[in-house]
Amino acid sequence: MAKVSRRSEAVDPFIVMDVMAAAAAKEAAGDTVIHLEVGQPSTPAPKGALAAAHAALDADRIGYVAALGMPALRERIAKHYRETYNADVSPERVIVTTGSSGGFPLAFLAAFDAGDRVALAAPGYPAYRNILSALHLEAVDLPTSLADRYQPTVAELEKAGPIAGLIVASPSNPTGTMVTRSELTALANWCDHREVRLVSDEIYHGIVYEGETTSAVEVSPHAIVVNSFSKYFSMTGWRVGWLVVPEELVRPIERLAQNFFISVPTLSQYAALAAFECRDVLDAHVARYKANRDLLMAGLPAAGLDRLTPAQGAFYIYADVSHLTNESRDFCKRMLQEAGVATTPGVDFDRARGAGTLRISFAGSMAEMEEAVRRLKAWRRG
Ligand SMILES: Cc1ncc(COP(=O)(O)O)c(C=O)c1O
Numbered sequence: 001m002a003k004v005s006r007r008s009e010a011v012d013p014f015i016v017m018d019v020m021a022a023a024a025a026k027e028a029a030g031d032t033v034i035h036l037e038v039g040q041p042s043t044p045a046p047k048g049a050l051a052a053a054h055a056a057l058d059a060d061r062i063g064y065v066a067a068l069g070m071p072a073l074r075e076r077i078a079k080h081y082r083e084t085y086n087a088d089v090s091p092e093r094v095i096v097t098t099g100s101s102g103g104f105p106l107a108f109l110a111a112f113d114a115g116d117r118v119a120l121a122a123p124g125y126p127a128y129r130n131i132l133s134a135l136h137l138e139a140v141d142l143p144t145s146l147a148d149r150y151q152p153t154v155a156e157l158e159k160a161g162p163i164a165g166l167i168v169a170s171p172s173n174p175t176g177t178m179v180t181r182s183e184l185t186a187l188a189n190w191c192d193h194r195e196v197r198l199v200s201d202e203i204y205h206g207i208v209y210e211g212e213t214t215s216a217v218e219v220s221p222h223a224i225v226v227n228s229f230s231k232y233f234s235m236t237g238w239r240v241g242w243l244v245v246p247e248e249l250v251r252p253i254e255r256l257a258q259n260f261f262i263s264v265p266t267l268s269q270y271a272a273l274a275a276f277e278c279r280d281v282l283d284a285h286v287a288r289y290k291a292n293r294d295l296l297m298a299g300l301p302a303a304g305l306d307r308l309t310p311a312q313g314a315f316y317i318y319a320d321v322s323h324l325t326n327e328s329r330d331f332c333k334r335m336l337q338e339a340g341v342a343t344t345p346g347v348d349f350d351r352a353r354g355a356g357t358l359r360i361s362f363a364g365s366m367a368e369m370e371e372a373v374r375r376l377k378a379w380r381r382g
Pocket of ligand 1: 039098099100101102125169172173201203227228229230236240241
């Protein structure tokens, strides 16, 4: 048999997909499931974005566009930095990507060489590590603690050995926690003094309940910023995101993007451009997420889930369940089968400590959150 590459074998499966499959099987058997495992908004793209897509379908042949993105969208994203962060970003530094997922390989390939070591927080979004491994880059876990809001610290970086890059995500998936402006500045300065490339995943910016988001563009001219229309803009399936990169990376990324992808889906770029003018409805989603978060933080302790990380942003609560189980995968399986509530085991996010944690997504409706609490309380009593 012809070979299967070692680099693809180094990539772990996404356990949440197994949970989703088990939930679908339960639903197919006629049961109802409350989905607290999904990491996406339950709402469609805003109406203005849909209208722009309809208009583009009628007027445009939806052909290829420039590899770095439609100029109007790059300009609009640059304006977003002025509006939101009071930061000057030239449109030339903005690169439209196929979701932020499409941005990671471009950023990593342009910034790092095979064998380079890249540090990242554990727990963290699993695709970072998996994309790094597939590209023959070494992911270096920085163990984090609740005391540091599960964010990397300079003290941990000092212990990491030689690294070429650092990935920071604020608000974070799976913890919903954030770095402060001074913490991000300290991390960026540490990186800049050592010529370490900071990669800042800002995909949950806009979905914030407490504190203030700082973009890495504000604190370092060398950082790569990753963002997306998937979360705040409620457009996961449109597969459109963006990078802001330092000038020296624009041309390398352009060459990579031309060859890998030619261009990002044109229809989605029209929709994304219009989404910037739909703030009211998008901010209403954030208000609902906040109400959901408050409801779960108040209700879950009575169901035995009382070690919760209060999310400052994103739509996740990270729960310590180590007093209830030493195998979160099994615990989530039982919760799904017996209570009809699907959550994600922590092993997806933290290979060393995730057997004692799980992630609860509150992106759904308030009625679903109420029902989840009711079911979990009954499960606990049962
Ligand atoms: C922290 C984080 N980064 C990146 C992504 C990828 O999202 P997308 O490719 O839809 O932009 C996700 C998706 O859940 C995420 O949680």
